[in-house]
Amino acid sequence: MPTISRIYDNYGDAAATVDELEEAGVPHGDISLVANADAHGRTTTPTRVSRDSHSSAGAATGAGIGAAVGGGAGLLAGIGSLAIPGIGPVVAAGWLVATLAGAGVGAASGGLIGALTGAGVSRDEAEVYDEGIRRGGSLVMVRVPGDDVLRVQEILNKRSSVDWQARRTEYASAGWHPSR
Numbered sequence: 049m050p051t052i053s054r055i056y057d058n059y060g061d062a063a064a065t066v067d068e069l070e071e072a073g074v075p076h077g078d079i080s081l082v083a084n085a086d087a088h089g090r091t092t093t094p095t096r097v098s099r100d101s102h103s104s105a106g107a108a109t110g111a112g113i114g115a116a117v118g119g120g121a122g123l124l125a126g127i128g129s130l131a132i133p134g135i136g137p138v139v140a141a142g143w144l145v146a147t148l149a150g151a152g153v154g155a156a157s158g159g160l161i162g163a164l165t166g167a168g169v170s171r172d173e174a175e176v177y178d179e180g181i182r183r184g185g186s187l188v189m190v191r192v193p194g195d196d197v198l199r200v201q202e203i204l205n206k207r208s209s210v211d212w213q214a215r216r217t218e219y220a221s222a223g224w225h226p227s228r
Contacts, residue, residue: 049078049191049192049193049194050168050191050192050194050197051167051168051169051189051190051191051192052189052190052192052197052200052201052204053164053169053173053177053187053188053189053190054187054188054204054205054209054210055176055177055180055181055185055186055187055188055209055210055212055215056185056186056187056188056207056208056209056210057184057185057208057210058186058207058208059083059186061186061207061208061209062081062083062186062187062188062207063081063124063186064207065188065203065204065206065207066079066081066122066124066188067122067124068203068206069188069190069200069203069204070122072199072200072203074190074192074196074200076122076142077142077143078143078190078191078192079142079143079188079189079190080140080141080142080143080144080145080187080188080189080190081124081139081140081141081142081186081187081188081189082139082140082144082145082160082181082186082187082189083139083140083181083185083186083187084139084181084182084183084184084185084186085139086184124141142189143191144163144164144167144189159178160174160177160178160181161174161175161178164177164178164189167189172216173212175216175226175227176212176213176215176216176219177212178226179219179224179226180210180212180215185210188204190204
């Protein structure tokens with residue numbers, strides 16, 4: 049089953065996209081959302097940031113954002129928090145969370161990048177998503193049957209998602225170097 053992913057600079061766009069996917073009949077079990085716990089009011093535009101700049105206090109804030117924006121009985125109602133090494137606290141829901149939790153989200157497993165590449169995302173794209181979440185972005189991933197790909201892509205593209213290749217170039221221009 050193909051996996052389609054988009055990262056959004058605005059948590060509200062990501063949450064609204066999740067809601068719309070659910071309203072369109074995409075099962076909760078096929079949607080994931082991972083967002084920096086401090087996503088509210090932040091941007092993922094290219095600036096230098098420290099990998100150690102996040103505090104665990106943001107997890108409660110992020111969970112509150114999830115409840116306020118999602119609020120319904122869907123995927124966002126089950127949003128929880130966890131810490132990912134190198135990123136810090138995140139709020140997350142869906143199948144990708146189970147993958148992260150099952151791997152212990154440790155450095156040995158590759159953390160978020162390892163989970164993303166395991167789900168079929170290229171290493172280059174996964175690195176941008178990892179950095180984007182670190183900088184306050186929100187990632188939506190959907191597992192979708194092949195015959196439904198175009199419909200799901202249309203929903204994911206309704207709101208302003210990030211072109212990961214352009215963002216990779218912007219991050220690199222600002223001095224970012226992915227960890228390898």
